Amino acid sequence: MRDNTIGAIDGQTRCKHYRGPLDVIAIKFKCCGAYYGCYYCHEEAAGHPPALWRFEERGERAVLCGGCGEELTIEAYLGCGYLCPACGIGFNPRCESHYPLYFEGPTS
Helix, strand or coil, rough: CCCCEECCCCCCCCCCCCCCCCCCCEEEECCCCCCCCHHHHHHHCCCCCCCEECHHHCEEEEECCCCCCEEEEEHHHCCCCEEECCCCCCCCCHHHHHHHHEEEECCC
């Protein structure tokens, strides 16, 4: 796990808010450059409001796979079909409903 991972409670980036078998990613928050297990972990620990990754920044490595430790670009994560392109571990498809908390859309 990366040294800048905050709020993860196990070796696969699961946090106290999301602990299912597919909850194995952490998001690097643009505002502080630290990985958190989820939006709530950032809210509890960071002491500042989150900043969204802009649409133009989708080439940035900002998603950490809890299965293999690969840092994925935002674009790779959003287009991976809920499977890590490096190790094949499954990601939670329900996380998609949280994308607007982390990533700016093309028309935002």
